[in-house]
Structures are given as C-alpha cells and as structure tokens.
C-alpha cells in the first residue's frame with residue numbers, strides 16, 4: 001500500500017526564497033536547485049555519519065555524499081579534528097607548508113602513474129590546467145572528450161558534458177566562443193572506432209584524450225572490456241596524452257581509482273572530491289617529465305592564492321590516511337553495502353514491473369529508468385526522467401536523499417549499514433507500488 005507523504009519544509013522554503021533574491025536560482029551550483037526532479041530543495045544545517053539534517057529538523061539517509069567526497073561519513077571525527085587543529089594554526093599562509101608534500105606522498109603511493117602533482121582548489125581547475133599542460137607538452141591544440149563525461153565547467157570542456165547540462169537540456173553553454181568549442185572533439189563513450197576516426201581526421205593535431213574512466217556524470221556508466229586499453233594504445237601510438245579524470249573515481253571505486261582496477265597508466269590524472277575530505281581541493285599530476293613543464297620550472301603558467309590550503313590539506317591527509325590504513329576492509333565493505341542496496345532496489349522495481357537498469361562500480365551506482373543497457377550518453381538519455389523525478393520525490397519524502405538528477409551517480413560510504421540498506425529497499429518498494437497506480 002502506497003502511503004502519500006510529504007515533508008514539512010517551512011523553514012527551508014523561507015531560506016530558499018531569501019537565497020533566490022540574492023543568488024541566481026538560489027544556488028551556487030545549478031543541480032542543487034532540484035529543477036530536474038521538481039519540488040523544493042531542503043536547506044541543510046548539519047550532517048553526521050550517513051545522515052543529513054535540514055532546517056526543519058527532517059533527517060535523510062544520504063546517498064550523494066556531497067557528490068562523492070564524504071566516503072567516511074559526515075563529520076568523521078579524525079577529519080574534524082585535523083581541520084580544527086589546522087585552523088587554529090591559521091587558515092591560510094600563501095606560502096609552503098609540509099602538509100602539501102604529506103598529501104602528495106599519500107596520493108603518489110596510491111596512484112603510481114602520478115610521479116609529481118600540483119594541488120588546486122577544485123576539479124574544474126585540475127582538468128583545465130591538465131589540458132593546458134597537455135597542449136604545451138605536445139604542441140597540439142585539439143582535445144578529445146566523450147559525450148556525457150563532465151570535466152568541470154571550463155570553456156573547452158563543456159561540450160555535451162553530462163549531468164548538469166543534461167539535467168537542464170543544454171547542449172553546451174552560452175558564452176563559450178565557437179573558436180574554443182571547435183578545438184574540442186566530442187565523441188561517443190565506449191566507441192573505439194570513433195576515436196580512431198578522430199585521430200585519422202586530425203593527424204598530429206590532437207593533444208590529449210580526456211576520459212572519466214568509469215563515468216559518473218551521465219549517471220554511472222562502465223567502460224566496456226578493452227575500451228580503456230584501446231584509448232591507452234591509440235594515444236601512445238599517435239603521440240597524444242591520455243588523461244584519466246579521476247576526480248570522482250579516485251579513492252572511490254578502489255583506493256587507487258580506476259587505474260588500480262585496470263592497471264592502465266594514463267599520462268596525467270586529475271583528482272578532487274575525496275582527496276579534500278569535503279574541503280575544496282583538486283589536483284593534477286602524472287609523469288614528472290610532463291609536470292616539470294609547469295612554472296616555475298617550465299613555460300606553462302598555473303597558480304592559485306589558496307592552492308594547497310592548510311585546512312584542505314589537513315582534511316585530505318586525515319581522509320587518505322584513514323583510507324590507506326583500512327583499505328582492505330573499507331573497499332570491500334562499501335562494495336558489499338552498495339551491491340546490497342543497488343540489487344535490492346532493482347529487485348523491488350522488477351517485482352513492481354518497473355523497467356530499471358542498474359549500473360554500479362563499487363560504491364558508485366545509478367538506477368536508470370529504462371529497460372535498455374546504458375553504455376553511453378545516448379542510452380542514458382533513453383531513461384524516463386519523469387519516472388526518476390517521481391522516484392526521487394517519493395524517496396525524499398521517506399527520508400532517503402538521492403542525487404537530484406537521473407544523470408548523477410549515487411554514492412555511499414563507511415557509515416552506511418545493512419539496516420540503512422533495508423530501510424532504503426522498503427522505501428523503494430512503497431514508491432514503486434505508488435508508481436504502478
């Protein structure tokens with residue numbers, strides 16, 4: 001029996017109305033406005049472990065983890081303590097500290113293809129800087145990206161960039177000059193022939209191929225067997241760099257990211273999200289020979305007032321240290337929890353006769369409302385986004401917070417338990433029953 005519920009969001013709605021007068025759409029990042037799923041976004045006040053709390057006192061089980069970073073749960077005590085300690089010693093110096101090399105050591109130990117790296121303040125900065133470096137290193141201008149992959153919002157990377165844009169039905173973005181967009185060759189994901197064709201058409205002109213090695217920004221889409229190896233082989237043969245954008249997958253699908261799972265070594269890697277433990281951090285790194293082209297050693301300029309910020313470094317060190325020490329148990333635990341919830345909800349949909357395709361890699365997954373296999377952006381777009389919106393709303397009403405778009409991956413972490421899984425499956429069963437009527 002489907003029960004109709006709805007949240008009390010009185011205070012959240014007051015806060016939203018005030019925010020809408022001051023911030024475009026009331027938000028600082030578009031998907032937060034819930035336009036793709038309808039309804040009003042709750043305004044959050046605090047979170048602990050696997051739970052989020054809003055301004056009206058509603059509690060939600062969190063399946064988005066601040067879009068990925070909160071793998072150890074919210075307000076994880078060692079991370080909180082590290083930030084407090086760093087803050088007491090000054091929030092920022094704008095000069096070097098030991099913490100930068102400490103975090104760099106943790107990252108290079110986890111991701112052996114990274115010999116040297118540089119910290120920035122967001123994933124967007126990391127990918128934008130990696131592209132500049134790839135162009136400078138190869139002396140070429142074109143870049144290859146894939147439909148549905150999102151690499152932050154810099155000009156050249158917004159063509160067919162998944163999630164946020166797909167959510168709003170925008171193909172690219174206004175304000176990106178055609179001359180810049182023309183240098184981005186956008187190809188379908190999981191299509192090796194398209195990559196071969198692009199390199200044939202632009203012989204010696206392509207600087208790099210940038211890819212989400214497990215895609216998360218068109219919803220979770222897995223690389224088919226051999227796909228990433230083909231990208232490695234083609235780029236090596238053609239003298240182009242291969243960039244794995246592991247901002248989402250790094251320290252998420254395995255401690256060492258997709259490159260640990262596949263043993264494929266990209267030339268450059270971009271990171272973010274988990275490496276900042278919830279604070280604003282990104283990083284790009286790779287072969288020393290390439291990284292040494294950066295100023296002050298080389299001619300590629302890149303800089304940041306708050307880059308390597310001590311609070312962010314402290315949160316990152318606390319997070320990665322805990323993950324490194326417990327990597328055997330943690331990644332197995334979150335894989336099992338994610339499998340249980342992903343498969344449990346999938347069975348509930350099957351029982352209710354609702355077509356659902358579940359894609360998952362470790363603790364990163366998407367329920368697509370379609371009977372089709374989802375292997376690229378076109379198949380992701382075949383999902384019924386109205387159904388997803390109904391599902392999202394129904395789950396939110398039952399205290400389950402899912403990412404607010406069909407084209408975003410869900411995440412869970414070490415704070416999620418079998419009890420949480422059972423509650424989630426029970427809520428999904430109710431919502432699916434309601435959707436049949």
Ligand SMILES: *Cc1c(COP(=O)(O)O)cnc(C)c1O
Pocket residue numbers: 121122123124125127150151152153212216217245246247248272273282
């Ligand atoms: C989130 C994300 C980015 C952008 O990172 P920001 O910190 O939001 O700028 C880039 N690439 C991928 C794969 C991401 O998931």
